[in-house]
Amino acid sequence: MVANNGAPVVALLLLLVSAAARAAGDGLLQNGNFEYSPNKSQMNGTRVMGEYAIPYWKVTGFVEYIASGQKQGDMLLTVPEGAHAVRLGNEASIQQQISVTRGMYYSITFSAARTCAQSEKLNVSVAPGPESGELPIQTVYTSSGWDSYAWAFKAKRGLVSLIIHNHGEDDDPACGPLIDSVAIKTLYPPQATQTDNMLKNGDFEEGPYVFPNARWGVLLPPNTEDEHSPLPGWMVLSYTKAVKYVDSAHFAVPHGARAVELVSGLETALMQEVPTVPGRSYRLEFSVGDAGDSCVGSLQVRAYAGEGCTTVPYNSQGTGGHTRASLEFAAVADVTRVVFVSSSYITKWDGTLCGPVVDDVSLVCVSQQAPPSRRLLRL
Template identity: 70%
Template sequence: MGRKTEMIQTTPCVALLLLVGVAFAARSASAITDGLLPNGNFEEAPDKSQMNGTRVTGRYAIPQWEISGFVEYIGSGQKQGDMLLPVPEGAYAVRLGNEASIQQRLTLTRGMHYSITFSAARTCAQSELLNITITPESGEIPIQTVYTSSGWDSYSWAFKAKHSVVLFIVHNPGVSDDEACGPLIDSFAIKTLNPPQRTKGNMLKNGGFEEGPYIFPNTSWGVLVPPMDEDDYSPLSPWTILSTTKSVKYIDAAHYAVPGGARAVELVSGMETAMLQEVSTVPGRSYRLEFSVGDAGDGCSGSLTVQAYASRGSVKVTYQSQGTGGYKRGLLEFTATEKRTRVVFVSMAYTTKSDGTLCGPVIDDASLVSVRSHRRFLL
């Protein structure tokens, strides 16, 4: 009898411990939906007791995040010497000093593909970069080239979830002797990516670039897709961006002139960056590649030239831009020489707007068909 009473008395304690454990687990790994990560824009501030000036002293002081190293909490309009530190969204951002990092635990669907979008601004070294990790995957994003007049750019990085709970880490590997020196970061968002499928009448997947990374609705500078190893999963899958440090810009119809649909790509890095997709072909068979070349309506004017390559064929398409939008169609017919053929687009020159920022031709609505299949379709 006494033993049974003891069990009855201890059961509420066990239940309470289980509830506490569940609550802790809910805080430590946030269930993810498309859009901002929990406190992804850092508007939930650290308690002043865990701050020393702008430096965050508490490891868990920034709600939803865990920090390591020299991390600063920066308010809009704050100065670094004579330089004003702007914030792209809201009132606050975070600055990562040398070897500093910030991380958050995320709950994902194992096996699904995702893209992270975030904003960053260089404040010190010319060659600043950021390491992005979604355990166990990691990548390096160069932020040395600035593509906007504000100094802020939005970047994307894609991955396949290897686990249902992962650690998302942003790390400044440090290229300066100054402990506090490092990039400003803000506005972290996530988007579930649906691997594009081939559509009828087009051998290219995602030829209209409708599937891509999250674009912040309140920013007007698009999202950069940085260079990647060919084995990496692209935010513009299955398109791959080949370069050393330069990017292409993913743009939307809400802020730019887009030839078709709601999304397109602006080639903002001249001949230093190529965009390609590899497709299955039959050696000896003829194919027709068609695509749109135009301008984004962002003041990028002049001769905007794109060169397209496929197998041994190539074509240059020039659009005379007034910077107000518009496009023309390009055509390349070629004969496949291999079972796998790379379709490649590259801008043939650096172009800048009146404010000195980089811009370039827009690519959209790319399609590839077998000439034999195309003729049968026309009949």
């Protein structure tokens, strides 16, 4: 017999809904912004008590359902989009099943914020499969405290479970990170930006999902934390820092709709390896500018290719603009690394990190003939 309040029926419906897998497409996961709230019967204050209490999600450990404007001591908790988010305490996780295409690549984008812990990290993984990445979130790149992160994976099965986990060792489980707005995007093999461009995805148009209302871009983690880059063709080289993927809807972009902002100074490099012929000459061309995000100062990008190197200065007023640069070099190996790094650390008026924008990168061969190989003469 069902009680008058219908709580058992509601709980059963939520369980069935939560178990349904979402067919992967570009955009939010089902209840990816956590606006469908748990039933009050499965809550203890802010703590979520039922494993399937949050529609479409499975939770384990100390998970809280947070409303925007909620206070924690003297801290006012905000939510970047909508009215709700979740907080993961020590050894807590959220997960959702997603229907994907086996063998395809996907990128997950989600927003996260620190609360009171100082060295927070989030582990993102898919199951089944060994792929996982531990994303450091202790560096905050926005004045609001919220950043969006991207992480990529290759689907080993047609049905996978996305898991976001907080290892956490803080004495207070309520010091865990906040999570909001979880989305997915299919990553396709990058198309050549020009017929003779040897670089893949040189205009950065193929990349992770960008939230339409997010004005802070998407952070791309170092490849030590992500086996498959959410920016196809490119690798981010760093220990803990990231580069920022920016869009023309919210930033000044030199070319097309996407670009990369080097926000971590000398600690992070953007790199792609390209097959080359030793002895042949090549020309690397690219745009350097500012993202129109109030990043004011002397910006510098250092570009490396083979044994060639050039430094491109750009005096930024923080309102957008760019300059074109080039580097000619002779290949010395079968594979050449093209590397971009910001040679200085820049902060905005609010103290957050920023840097130069790189875009519209091309690499072309300017001499088709390699020098003749040396032959031994028989006397």
